[in-house]
Amino acid sequence: MxxxxxxxxxxxxxxxxxxxxxxxxxxxxxxxxxxxxxxxxxxxxxxxxxxxxxxxxxxxxxxxxxxxxxxxxxxxxxxxxxxxxxxxxxxxxxxxxxxxxxxxxxxxxxxxxxxxxxxxxxxxxxxxxxxxxxxxxxxxxxxxxxxxxxxxxxxxxxxxxxxxxxxxxxxxxxxxxxxxxxxxxxxxxxxxxxxxxxxxxxxxxxxxxxxxxxxxxxDPEFLNEHEHEHDRAVGSFILEESRPIDVNRFSLWLNELAQTRGEDLYRTKGVFNARGFRERIVFQSVRMLTTMRPDRLWEEDEARLSQFVVIGKNLDRAEFAEGFARCAVG
The missing domain is CATH 3.40.50.300 (P-loop containing nucleotide triphosphate hydrolases)
Incomplete structure (x- = not known):
């Protein structure tokens, strides 16, 4: 050391x-x-x-x-x-x-x-x-x-x-x-x-x-106790789906959201059970920048659950839940 x-x-x-x-x-x-x-x-x-x-x-x-x-x-x-x-x-x-x-x-x-x-x-x-x-x-x-x-x-x-x-x-x-x-x-x-x-x-x-x-x-007050309040309009929620996700449908849907809600949609990320893939698919986006890549193989005893986290301002969870559900197949 x-x-x-x-x-x-x-x-x-x-x-x-x-x-x-x-x-x-x-x-x-x-x-x-x-x-x-x-x-x-x-x-x-x-x-x-x-x-x-x-x-x-x-x-x-x-x-x-x-x-x-x-x-x-x-x-x-x-x-x-x-x-x-x-x-x-x-x-x-x-x-x-x-x-x-x-x-x-x-x-x-x-x-x-x-x-x-x-x-x-x-x-x-x-x-x-x-x-x-x-x-x-x-x-x-x-x-x-x-x-x-x-x-x-x-x-x-x-x-x-x-x-x-x-x-x-x-x-x-x-x-x-x-x-x-x-x-x-x-x-x-x-x-x-x-x-x-x-x-x-x-x-x-x-x-x-x-x-x-x-x-x-x-900041002379640095060590003093003070409350930090987050912007109440900024929040996050998680969407889960047990059916496989069609990544093409998902990409089209998210691209549409980015075009219409881009300023309010700060960050999305998730791990998906994607149709046609043996691996977990890791998705991340920051405003208009998106990446999607294969991760490790799913474990045999692991629940193949897709989890999608959305962070932003004044977002309607029900609207996103409906759109994410449309990306599922089966």
């Missing part, structure tokens, strides 16, 4: 990296890239998802050296903050055989209450060190995300390391504009450009970038 992981009195503390960023910016992809890297470290991963179930938790690679903890009953910055403290308190007992903790927040999290947890919770602060806030930025959709979400602005402004992601999908002009916008919000953070969240993990883990004094200069 690096010298930066030492407590003031010499005791080692487990470094924790918080990975944040607006919906669909690439947080889970970054975590998977870290877990795939040949670093030989024992890492605990905490995934918090804005929704009734954890699709992202299902997509985090299973690794013998990684432990996965999922929270999908609220947001770490408010309703499940106590759960985070409890989990970190449990993980601190592994000091010595745990090399690091990765925490993926929801795309709608306010970073300040999450960060303050490491300084105000007695059960945490003596054994776990907040190493850095790493914020993922979607180069294609950054401006719209910042306009629609105060949390997106806070995530960029609060970060220590910023990854301007999806540079392979953005134009050079979009990438340049994204960096200019990010730098205006946060002149001190280290910025990296990434495609598919691929980066040398030494640039995001163990960097020792979090500076409490600096954060207090920016």
């Amino acid at each position: 690096s010298a930066g992981a030492q407590h003031e009195d010499g005791r080692d503390r487990i470094p924790a990296t918080v990975i944040t960023g607006f919906l669909g910016s690439g947080k889970t992809t970054l975590i998977n890239n870290i877990l795939h890297a040949q670093h030989g470290k024992n890492i605990a991963v905490i995934v918090n998802e804005f929704g009734e179930i954890s699709i992202d938790g299902q997509l985090v690679v299973k690794d013998e050296q990684a432990e996965l903890v999922e929270f999908n009953n609220g947001c770490l910055c408010c309703t499940v903050r106590g759960d985070l403290i409890e989990t970190l308190d449990r993980l601190r007992t592994r000091k010595g055989d745990l090399d690091g903790i990765l925490i993926e927040t929801t795309g709608l999290a306010d970073p300040a209450p999450v960060a303050s947890t490491f300084f105000v919770a007695d059960a945490v602060k003596d054994s776990i060190r907040l190493d850095a806030f790493v914020t993922m930025v979607d180069a294609v959709n950054l401006e719209m995300n910042l306009e629609q979400s105060g949390e997106a602005v806070e995530q960029v402004a609060f970060s220590d390391v910023i990854l301007i992601n999806k540079t392979d999908l953005a134009s050079p002009e979009q990438v340049k504009a994204a960096e200019t916008r990010v730098r205006a919000l946060n002149p001190l953070a280290k910025i990296h450009h990434t495609a598919n969240a691929e980066i040398d993990i030494a640039k995001v883990i163990g960097v020792g970038a979090f500076d409490l004094v600096q954060k207090l200069e920016v």
Whole structure:
């Protein structure tokens, strides 16, 4: 462990990296890239998802050296903050055989209450060190995300390391504009450009970038208790279907929705039992950008249930349920 992981009195503390960023910016992809890297470290991963179930938790690679903890009953910055403290308190007992903790927040999290947890919770602060806030930025959709979400602005402004992601999908002009916008919000953070969240993990883990004094200069109230209220018009719901999904019907339906409700449809994702495929099909979309790919084979004793999560503003669940049902066959 690096010298930066030492407590003031010499005791080692487990470094924790918080990975944040607006919906669909690439947080889970970054975590998977870290877990795939040949670093030989024992890492605990905490995934918090804005929704009734954890699709992202299902997509985090299973690794013998990684432990996965999922929270999908609220947001770490408010309703499940106590759960985070409890989990970190449990993980601190592994000091010595745990090399690091990765925490993926929801795309709608306010970073300040999450960060303050490491300084105000007695059960945490003596054994776990907040190493850095790493914020993922979607180069294609950054401006719209910042306009629609105060949390997106806070995530960029609060970060220590910023990854301007999806540079392979953005134009050079979009990438340049994204960096200019990010730098205006946060002149001190280290910025990296990434495609598919691929980066040398030494640039995001163990960097020792979090500076409490600096954060207090920016926000003197940082360590004080304060309530964070999400936009009540923004919500999520899950749709489930036991019949196979026709991916062509689904694509046509979602494309129509993107054309008519694009500004309100922030993020959709799911794992499908698709007609004609032996594998699970993983679907993800961020506004107008969509991907669909085969995942692992279904297990023999596994229920072949399609689960589709929708996140957005002023969305009618019944309307989406009816449309999703029309995509099923049999």
